[in-house]
Amino acid sequence: MRDISAVFKRLQNIIPSGVSPKFTSAEDLMAWHLEEGRKYSENLMRENHRTRMEKIFGRSGIRERYQKCTFKNYHVENDGQRRALTLTKSWLANFGSGCVSFVFSGSTGTGKNHLSAAIGNALLEQEKTVLIITVADLMLEVRAGYNGGKSEDELLTELCRVDLLVLDEVGVQRDTKNEFVILHQIIDRRTAMMKPVGVLTNLNHADLAEVLGPRVMDRLMMDGGVWINFNWESYRSRLKSK
Helix, strand or coil: CHHHHHHHHHHHHHCCCCCCCCCCCHHHHHHHHHHHHHHHHHHHHHHHHHHHHHHHHCCCCCCHHHCCCCCCCCCCCCHHHHHHHHHHHHHHHCCCCCCCCEEEEECCCCCHHHHHHHHHHHHHHCCCCEEEEEHHHHHHHHHHHHHCCCCHHHHHHHHHHCCEEEEECCCCCCCCHHHHHHHHHHHHHHHHCCCCEEEEECCCHHHHHHHHCHHHHHHHHCCCCEEEEECCCCHHHHHHHC
């Protein structure tokens, strides 16, 4: 504190008359200095994490095809889509308050990826870390880790550090016990750390519960977890038919 006080006195001596100093005491200067140090440390940790994610997955956020997805360019033409958009915006507005996960359930081409990417892109603008990955790609990384001598725990640790993790195509492959174990560990760890998980699936509630098990489903729905049914016609199929 003596050093800070001395610095503060020197600053007071060189400030031109008529100029109001930003800090009115040595304590204010110390608090500012500590806050700036905290911000720098957080930014450094975030960049290091992005670098590690890039090394593991070949990317650190959202795939290129979804990087322009926003709420504004989400196509709305029925009440179900309007409700999905409203609930998704509400989820984002409350991000960080508790551990509220979400499940988007519906067939392909109904906008699940668009809205999840819109959430992710908005969070990236807030300097949060986001990863959207299919379960198939995740399992490939797990197997690559085994073959490369990397521990499974190292991969799980990185997945649990990201601010938002979205697991895509959950339930597409239902015949591997190891897949269930990995998903269980990821969801269990993240929710224990108060970090949300997004799940994109073509399964209904009963079928997803059969795949993931009741405990994992409870984790996903804790703190008022959001379930949105995308139960309308595929937009992609109608575009192709025109």
